[in-house]
Amino acid sequence: MSLQFGIPLMLVAALIQATILPHLRIYSGQPDLVVIIVLAWTALDRGQEGMIWAFAGGLILDVFSGAPMGITSLALVPITFLFGVTETQVYQSNILLPLIFAAVGTLGFHLIYVFALRFIGGVSLVWWQFLFYVTLPSVFFDLVLIIPAIRLLTPWYSRLHPSRVRF
């Protein structure tokens, strides 16, 4: 993803996540738009761009959050790494696989995030409440949106990387 495409996209996604999406919450969970875009881009890309945008997107998200700066990047970068590695080998064999990996990926992201929030951010947690009220509804949203996100980003991806193999 080029800078002139990626930075505005991440900014707009973070702004939407901070202004409009909180009104769509189910229990306390909401769509993680930046996470969805990063995972969708990772699904399309064979290189390291997903990880770099995970880092940048995480930092932009943290500007609009009370969480310590860097915590979202810390949770998102390893997930995009694993997501990218798996994608290279198996994605093209089955359309359902990105969905499964998106579920595992967003769940993993949330678990690392909550873990970091507890032990780095010092936020006291009631684990089952966090899991039930936030994690599961958020994973549901992300799961529903990941395939449309991949579809929407595919033309952009093929325009930016015409030589690479398309998803």
Place this chain on the structure above:
Amino acid sequence: MQQQKQQRNRLLTVGMLVVASVILLTVGSGFGETVGRILIVPFAPLAGLLTGGANGATGLVQPIEDPVELKRRNLDLERTVAGMQIELVQLREIEQDYKRLSGLANYISRQSGQTFVTADVIAIDTSSYLRWIIINRGARDGIAEGNPVISDLGLVGRVEDVAANASWVRLMIDPASVVNGRLQTSRAEGTISGQLQGGLLMDLIPQDIVVQPGDLVLTSGLGGTYPGGIVIGQVASVTRQPAALFQQADIRPTVNFADLEIISVITSFQQIDTSIFDQNLQGTPQP
């Protein structure tokens, strides 16, 4: 060979990015906060615009609730009605703002000797695990860390971080928020912490106190982090176990946190520095 090289590069990238994240987190929270304060300056007006647009859009769809009803109307009248509806929506928005502002003005006029800064909510925390908001007033307007935040209905939270033109407010319902509260009828005190579901939990209420659903809860002023006497909420239910040292009460906040648009910051409130007591507790020799 090529694949191995790619794999190595990938591992190197993930390693570098994770290390960068950890450095950001551990080098000192001050650095991350400074980065956030600088980055928020250009974003704050954009967030304000988006929030305003979202609120306007919500208002716009309200009166067009029954399209069947609209179809029955006369064609000539329909055009007039459509025009009037748009005007009505705008007037409703103004009315809502007026109600909120007059409520705030009434509250503020009752508080003699305190100064307030009124602000719009421009963003909500991007993390679903935290309950913070960002407002469009900052250090330029006299807001400082620790300032209490209120609405016309009661306590909202506290300013935790300040940029030039924006501030981060931790809401009272944030899981990490703790407020010292007092029951209005019995004068019993306790600590009130935020719950992820949006409610509040009052703990450390002595067992011999009779707590009734409906009792009003106010800030006690203990600890010096909030002024006393600000309305927090009402007791919804009480949990009392004979073997426990204290009883607990679920508190229903008077403020609707899902609908916050305009708030006031008490800028004249001076937070009391209690760190000296912490040092004494840790065995630091007293001067």
